[in-house]
Amino acid sequence: MMLDVLYFAWLRERIGQPRERIETSAATVRDLVAELAAMDEWHAAAFSDMSAVRCAVDQQLAELDTSLNEVREVAFFPPMTGG
């Protein structure tokens, strides 16, 4: 499946782009992270400490175990600092 992967804040800076379109067969967010981290050193650096990374699946806050079945967009970002 084709997935839009979005990055925000320091993840965007570390990876060097705000979004990318990838072909993947990852079943969960965790599988997708493993694939992305294996792409190059920048992705590897961004995903080196998953305790500092949060995610959203189709714009809903999600967990590493969230399924990617029929999903179109996944976003990765640091803990949010609104307000």
Add this chain to the structure above:
Amino acid sequence: MSARVQTAPFDLAAELRGFGKGAGAVVTFSGVVRDDTGQMTALEIEHYPGMTERILNDYGQQAASRFKLTDWRILHRHGRLAVGEQIMMVATAARHRRAAFDAADYLMDWLKSRAPFWKRELSADGGGAWVDARDSDETSLKRW
């Protein structure tokens, strides 16, 4: 009952005109850019367009149902904000004050750590450090 995201400054009084008509209690909160170190020139706020608007609406509706609000409003800015500028506001209206206070507090806790905004402190030397999430904000959220 609305949530809005914008770069432009806002006028709190104008936002509250006609808000919560007929309510017995209206509570408003606004967050302002502060400079704790004396080195900051501005705050830069990034957000997730699309998700932000939707999730702010969700939180507003959840607060409305939980605290029986008669009206609510959330406004959050993004982009570059100077020290002293207003960042965001929440307003809640209910029959009695306790519900209005609690709903505003609830909304702020959710906005702080579960709305897709990221702050960066820009300093005079051109640098910019991302603001870390606070453990205390996470603890506050657990109250609800």
